[in-house]
Amino acid sequence: MLRKIKKFISDWENQSSYIKWIVNYTKPYIPQLSLVMFLNIMVSLASIGLALIGKRMVDQASAGNTVTKVILLYVLIVLVSQAMMCIGALSAVVIYEKFAFGIRKQVYRRILDTNWLDVTKYHTGDLMTRLTTDVGIVADGISVTIPSILQLAVQLLATFCTLAVFDWKLAVFALAIAPAAALSSMWLGRILKKLQMKVQETESRYRSFIQESLSNILIVKSFRTEDYSVEKLTRLRDERLYWVLKKNRTGLAASTILSLAFQFGYVAAFAWGAVSISRNTITFGTMTVFLTLVNRIQSPIVNLAQSIPKLVSMIASAARIIEIQKLPEETSLEENIRGDQVGVRVNKISFGYGEDLVFDQASIDFKPGEFTAIVGASGIGKTTLVRLIMAFTNKAAGTIEFYNVHGDREKANASARDFISYVPQGNTLFSGTIRENIRMGRLDATEEEIMEALKGASADGFVSGLPKGVDTVIGEKGHGISEGQAQRIAIARALVRKAPFLILDEATSSLDEETELRVLEGIRSWNPAPTCLLITHRRSVLQYCDREICIENKKLGEVV
Known part of the structure; x- marks a missing residue:
């Protein structure tokens, strides 16, 4: 694994150039992204608030006190959280569409402004894949994945601090798996970047064949090669499916291992709370906080680990888009001669x-x-x-x-x-x-x-x-x-x-x-x-x- 991490670091120059390109395209959308991230963070903080209100609700009910006001407060926070989630989701859709079109427009223009001979080195289907799928992956990364990562990071920090107030040992225990998750994510990211490139390459060949066969459908029909065309399309689909499954198997295997580790952590927190209740050192309300917050420490770590493949896909797709943008632009002089004869x-x-x-x-x-x-x-x-x-x-x-x-x-x-x-x-x-x-x-x-x-x-x-x-x-x-x-x-x-x-x-x-x-x-x-x-x-x-x-x-x- 160390060897793979070293390779990842050694390729940092290329990775950083792709990231800089993404950041440059993101600048005009920072205000809208800030709104989405603010709403996401508020939803995360509200979830912690709900855990604390739930504790109070359980403790008051256990003591035989009325909980009507607490329930109303709980419902109000839930409604506000849902409203913020809806606004954030709609804003993310708008950012995605604007961001994706902005990149597509510029890449499309670069293709039009590039020397014809340089453009024809790429199959039309491949160019379409870069303009659609690759741009979509980058736009999704900017509008959804990155705001989600920041939200998860804030949620992780806030949840850890809140849990530490009740029991710092349990908070540290719940967070202990984070370094292992980070190292695993770096290793996984290197593998998934290569697999994502394979997926996109096979997607390009798949689309290219469909586009060519439909454009030349008369040739297909004239020479009665319908069966051959379907068989070739199936072979290309199988090739793409192989890399898609390999990529997803790799991601799922890593996610499953991490999820199992976090489940053991949840069981440990449950056992810790049960023992504490038996000793009368905590209330049932505190027990609910333990179970809720331990899960909300581990859940962001799992989600952060699962976001790594998406970031890797975004960087890999950015590399394919940048390749087109680096095509040499054709020469255009500012002044024309008088065009009468x-x-x-x-x-x-x-x-x-x-x-x-x-x-x-x-x-x-x-x-x-x-x-x-x-x-x-x-x-x-x-x-x-x-x-x-x-x-x-x-x-x-x-x-x-x-x-x-x-x-x-x-x-x-x-x-x-x-x-x-x-x-x-x-x-x-x-x-x-x-x-x-x-x-x-x-x-x-x-x-x-x-x-x-x-x-x-x-x-x-x-x-x-x-x-x-x-x-x-x-x-x-x-x-x-x-x-x-x-x-x-x-x-x-x-x-x-x-x-x-x-x-x-x-x-x-x-x-x-x-x-x-x-x-x-x-x-x-x-x-x-x-x-x-x-x-x-x-x-x-x-x-x-x-x-x-x-x-x-x-x-x-x-x-x-």
Whole structure:
């Protein structure tokens, strides 16, 4: 056990950093937490007062005196205590919700502000677990566990002092197990922290699989892998259950041992009181105080020991949240170049997702107002080029620089997306109305601008035919409309932005040729015309492009 305690102490630097992070987040809630702790402490003191009033009640009844007033006082204290418990519990709920949302909001924002490549290292299910379960554990620790620990500490001290007034030997005896409980808790905390991390890791894998299989349910159904999917889900559940049970068995074993020790202490106090009564050295009322207060010395110690796993879980979850908050934030410059006509110059870019490079010293210049088609085999780097231009990662060597016809320049960064409009591959619609989806492109878009964008995307016809028009509600990934219609909504979302730099990444792949050409004609007719990059496999769109760029041998070159 000493070896484990030494390891715990040796890791104190990390533990203390997590605790400091928790304290920093807790500062705004100190007034509300103080109220909760005050109410909890008053409830604890009231319980001691009830024990003393109970003594008086028993002694007066034993002497044949009336106890009506004492009973009324007892009932009054009980009612006040219950009221304070209710207020404290409701306050704790409010603190929990506010605290949890505060952390979630900041972590969510950090995920949004982190380089795309760094975020994609984490599975969506894992990120969801950290944003929900881990944040919930930390919030519960702050709003419930820590106030309870302080309440128990005050209760322990007050009860010990009160019992010592009647019999200091019995008070010391009842408290004697505290050092053993503290040492056991330190040892237990080290073990439980590791087990909690395992529980959260398996929870992440469990959620990740559910999220992936539901997102790709058509693949599951197409290849008839329903049984396999259920079996895999069961295996992941069994893995999680193993660590959950192991964690709970460890905690329950320690709690049971401590509880048995305290039960022996209670029996000893009972025997002590019985002997004292037989010798006429105490009254029956004092006997009730002995039994009540001995239990209320030992009960806080048990509860304090049981709170250690919760604190450990809170620290372990805080570590997982901090890991996300430490992700590097993407670069965002304060000033943008004037965005009337914008080009981009790629100069000697080298980049790869692993050891193999996708680009090696690649250079190209997309001039303002030009329509450029980027062609090449699948997986050769077309979408990667878009991600680099949009600064979704800063891991590339070389430079990417935007410029305009006025000679202004700006390096690729997050702020440069203010003058970029992007239609990615695949179905990227949100659940909600068509209007809400289009306004993702520009939140302040007017009704006229929304209709203009729909017309430019050749989507006005089918949208106007829907029962509620642009206010028609669609499901996740455009459920309720066809793939081609969903793609046209995504194009309208990009067009409503009226950005001078437009990127279409296989954005017309689900459209028929006639509709595709009509959309491109509409974009080409803008005044001033935007700079447009079209990633495509269709040769038919080349008639609308000023030039064609290919990717070969990790280089960018113009097709002559």
